[in-house]
Amino acid sequence: MSILSVRPATGRAGHLSSKFLFFVAATLLAVVANAAEVDAGTVPDTIKQRLTACTACHGEQGRATNDGYYPRIAGKPAGYLYNQLHNFREGRRRYPMMTYLVDHLSDAYLQEIAQYFADQHPPYPAPQPFDQSNATRERGETLVNKGDPAKKIPACIACHGGAMTGVMPATPGLLGLPRDYLVGQIGAWKNGARHGKAPDCMAQVVQRLSADDIGAVSAWLAAQPVPADAVAVAPTSVKLPLACGSVPN
Ligand code: HEC
Numbered sequence: 001m002s003i004l005s006v007r008p009a010t011g012r013a014g015h016l017s018s019k020f021l022f023f024v025a026a027t028l029l030a031v032v033a034n035a036a037e038v039d040a041g042t043v044p045d046t047i048k049q050r051l052t053a054c055t056a057c058h059g060e061q062g063r064a065t066n067d068g069y070y071p072r073i074a075g076k077p078a079g080y081l082y083n084q085l086h087n088f089r090e091g092r093r094r095y096p097m098m099t100y101l102v103d104h105l106s107d108a109y110l111q112e113i114a115q116y117f118a119d120q121h122p123p124y125p126a127p128q129p130f131d132q133s134n135a136t137r138e139r140g141e142t143l144v145n146k147g148d149p150a151k152k153i154p155a156c157i158a159c160h161g162g163a164m165t166g167v168m169p170a171t172p173g174l175l176g177l178p179r180d181y182l183v184g185q186i187g188a189w190k191n192g193a194r195h196g197k198a199p200d201c202m203a204q205v206v207q208r209l210s211a212d213d214i215g216a217v218s219a220w221l222a223a224q225p226v227p228a229d230a231v232a233v234a235p236t237s238v239k240l241p242l243a244c245g246s247v248p249n
C-alpha cells in the first residue's frame with residue numbers, strides 16, 4: 001500500500017464535522033501551500049499571519065481556549081513544541097487535524113513554528129478552584145514534590161523543574177494547564193494514545209500512577225498559580241530519575 005492511499009485529500013478530520021473546522025482546514029491549506037514555496041529563514045515577516053490558522057484552535061497567541069480541550073502552546077519550550085509536531089507526524093500522538101498539518105511541513109518550518117509559539121507569553125488563566133478532599137490535596141502535592149518511593153514514582157519536579165515551569169530545551173511546565181487537559185494527556189499515556197520518543201519516561205511514570213493519583217496530581221497542579229515570570233529553567237547536572245528519549249543528555 002502506498003502512503004498516499006491512506007492520505008486522502010479530504011476526510012482526515014471526518015469526525016470534526018462543523019463549519020468552523022472547514023474554515024480552519026481551508027486556512028491550514030494556505031499555511032501548507034505557503035510553507036512549500038517559502039524558504040525557511042525568510043518567513044518571519046509573515047509567520048504571525050500564517051499561524052492565525054493555529055490560533056483559531058489554540059487561542060490568541062496560542063494561549064488556549066476556555067474549554068480546556070485545545071491546549072496552550074504559548075511559552076512552552078521550543079524543543080518540546082517541535083517534538084510534539086514530530087510526534088503527530090510519526091503517530092506517537094493522534095489528532096487528525098494536527099497529523100494532517102505536519103505531514104506536509106518541513107522540519108525547518110516546524111522548528112520555526114515551534115520557536116514562534118515558544119516566544120509568545122500571553123497571560124495565563126487564573127488557577128482553577130480546588131474542590132476535593134484534603135487527602136486528595138495532600139496526595140497530589142506529595143506526588144508532584146516528592147513522588148512515592150514505595151511505588152517507584154519519581155517526583156514530577158525532578159524533571160519538570162523545581163518551580164514546575166519546565167526545563168530547557170524540551171520538558172514542558174505543569175502550571176497554567178486546566179485539570180481536564182492534564183487528566184486527558186496523562187490518561188492518553190496510560191491508555192497508549194500518546195507516546196514520547198523512546199525511552200518514553202512519561203509512559204513509565206504514568207503506568208505507576210493509579211486513576212486516583214492521576215486525578216489528585218491534575219487537580220492539585222491546576223489549582224496552583226503560575227508565577228509572574230514563568231519560564232523554563234536551564235537544566236541542572238543532576239541526572240533525571242528515568243531516561244527520556246525526548247530530552248537530550
Ligand atoms: C482544528 C483544531 C486545531 C488546529 C487548527 C491546530 N491544532 Fe494543534 N492541537 C489541537 C488539539 C485538539 C491538540 C491536542 C491533541 C491531543 O490531545 O493530543 C493539539 C495539539 C498541539 C500541540 C501539542 C501541544 C502540547 O502542549 O503538547 C502543538 C505543539 C500544536 N497543536 C501546534 C499547532 C500548530 C503550530 C498549529 C497551526 C500550524 C495547530 N496546532 C493547529 C487542535 C488544533
Ligand code: HEC
Pocket residue numbers: 080083084143144154155156157158159160170171172174182185186195196197201202205217240241242243244246247
Ligand atoms: C523522568 C522525567 C519525568 C518525570 C519524573 C515526570 N515527567 Fe512529565 N514529562 C517529561 C517529559 C520529558 C515530557 C515531554 C514528553 C514528550 O515530549 O513526549 C513530559 C510531559 C508531561 C506532560 C504533558 C504536558 C503537555 O503540555 O501536554 C504532563 C501533563 C506531564 N508530563 C505530567 C507529569 C506529572 C504529573 C508527573 C509526576 C507524577 C511527571 N510528569 C513526571 C518528563 C517527566
